[in-house]
Amino acid sequence: MQEPGSVQQKIACAFSTQVRDEPATKRANQSFRVLATGDLSLKALEADIHHALATEKVDGSCSYVTKYKDLPYLWARLDRKPTKHAEKRFRKFQSSKTSTEFTWNLDDDFRTVTDSWIPAHGVVQINGRLQPDENGHIPGWIPVEKGSKPYCWHLSTVDYDTGLALVLKPCSENNLLEITTVPLMELLEQTLELVGTHINGNPYGLGSKRRPVHFLISHGSLQIEKPLTLNLRDLTAWFEESPEGKVEGIVWHCINGVLIKLHRHHLGLQWPVPDPYLTARPLSINVDLTKYECDLETKSSFLVFARLNGKQFDYFKDIPWEDTEN
Structure with missing residues (x-):
């Protein structure tokens, strides 16, 4: 159903998104919000989301x-995270909104981990060196x-x-x-x-x-039984009005192994909610x-x-x- 050891939080959003310069409601230290637009994302379409298995995001x-x-x-x-000095450089680069690519010093910029630590499946490697993701972490x-x-x-x-x-x-x-x-x-x-x-x-x-x-x-064990219409208006109504919609989000498990998600925060909706569906069963x-x-x-x-x-x-x-x- 999913790639072993993959990190589910890094999966793509079901819809195209736009970034707004306002504080996030999900992460206290995030100065921007990611909101879904009206169109399914290209990755979701390529993964054939219309024939995917919809499950509750826990x-x-x-x-x-x-x-x-x-x-x-x-x-x-x-996650292997940047040192304080490297994090400061990275955040400064992000706020500058330049089109150049940030360059990491892979030997010095990341905190050490114990020998038992292993990278998640799907972490990019170049010449045998693990590469940080778009957030500056190595999952x-x-x-x-x-x-x-x-x-x-x-x-x-x-x-x-x-x-x-x-x-x-x-x-x-x-x-x-x-x-x-x-x-x-x-x-x-x-x-x-x-x-x-x-x-x-x-x-x-x-x-x-x-x-x-x-x-x-x-992951993937709590299936959403009723078919969901893949447009934002109907999905927003499902989250707001249906007892089954009192969940953090949806994860679609596609036939090719790709995982696609939609979080309540992508729709401007709050989480947590009173009486979530998980504990109302x-x-x-x-x-x-x-x-x-x-x-x-x-x-x-x-x-x-x-x-x-x-x-x-x-x-x-x-x-x-x-x-x-x-």
């Missing part, structure tokens, strides 16, 4: 499952190892001793979602979104300060740990959902997080 932290030390591991998104991944405090919420969704991951996925009946355990081996070479209490301001209202919860969602919980010998950390989301094992809720948002036992 607001989380991009993650990846691949092997590390010969075992399946969860990897966190980590990549770092393995989430045991005891890693910066990635404790990633760690709360995996258990390397049992080889399991905590995943939300759709069931085949009645719009039902399920939170369950999935072997990491089954997720190899997939990218996923980490969502939860401490991710991106928690737009889905998951868990609580006392009971934080996090889980993974495979019924949920079944299937997290049975009795058959495993687990030595889980207290922050593990497995423990929270294991206490709710076998229960079903009419609405995801109605789970009484504070009532789960210690």
Whole structure:
């Protein structure tokens, strides 16, 4: 469905865009806004977006499952970013609006990363040297190892001793979602979104300060069932008026592997929204740990959902997080 290890945030917008000199509503430090115009982009047309699979764009932290030390591991998104001095030069160049191309010093302009870091698939290389993208970043991944405090919420969704991951996925009946355990081996070479209490301001209202919860969602797994008309007026109406449209955006998975997106911000619409569609759906919980010998950390989301094992809720948002036992 997608190139393994690719970074979904870099995919093209479905429509042609225009840049306005006004502060962005999505990124606090961005001095411009990108808005969609009325025409499908050339890349979307070339990828045959009219026959693509439309899926929900989930607001989380991009993650990846691949092997590390010969075992399946969860990897966190980590871009190599410019040093402060190089960033200052780059921003000055951007504001000058000159037609010349910015020249990076690839040896000195980027912060160092650990030896375990790997570049994302699709990062351009010239003469074996990784090239930064249009934002001045080199997208990549770092393995989430045991005891890693910066990635404790990633760690709360995996258990390397049992080889399991905590995943939300759709069931085949009645719009039902399920939170369950999935072997990491089954997720190899997939990218996923980490969502939860401490991710991106928690737009889905998951868990609580006392009971934080996090889980993974495979990219492309939440399909949009009703056909969407590919014009801005109808899509804007869908986002504003349809319960199914209370999502961060749409990602179209095209037959040739290209990913095309449309974010609410491209239409001048706000995100997050009250009662997002993800948590307005019924949920079944299937997290049975009795058959495993687990030595889980207290922050593990497995423990929270294991206490709710076998229960079903009419609405995801109605789970009484504070009532789960210690």
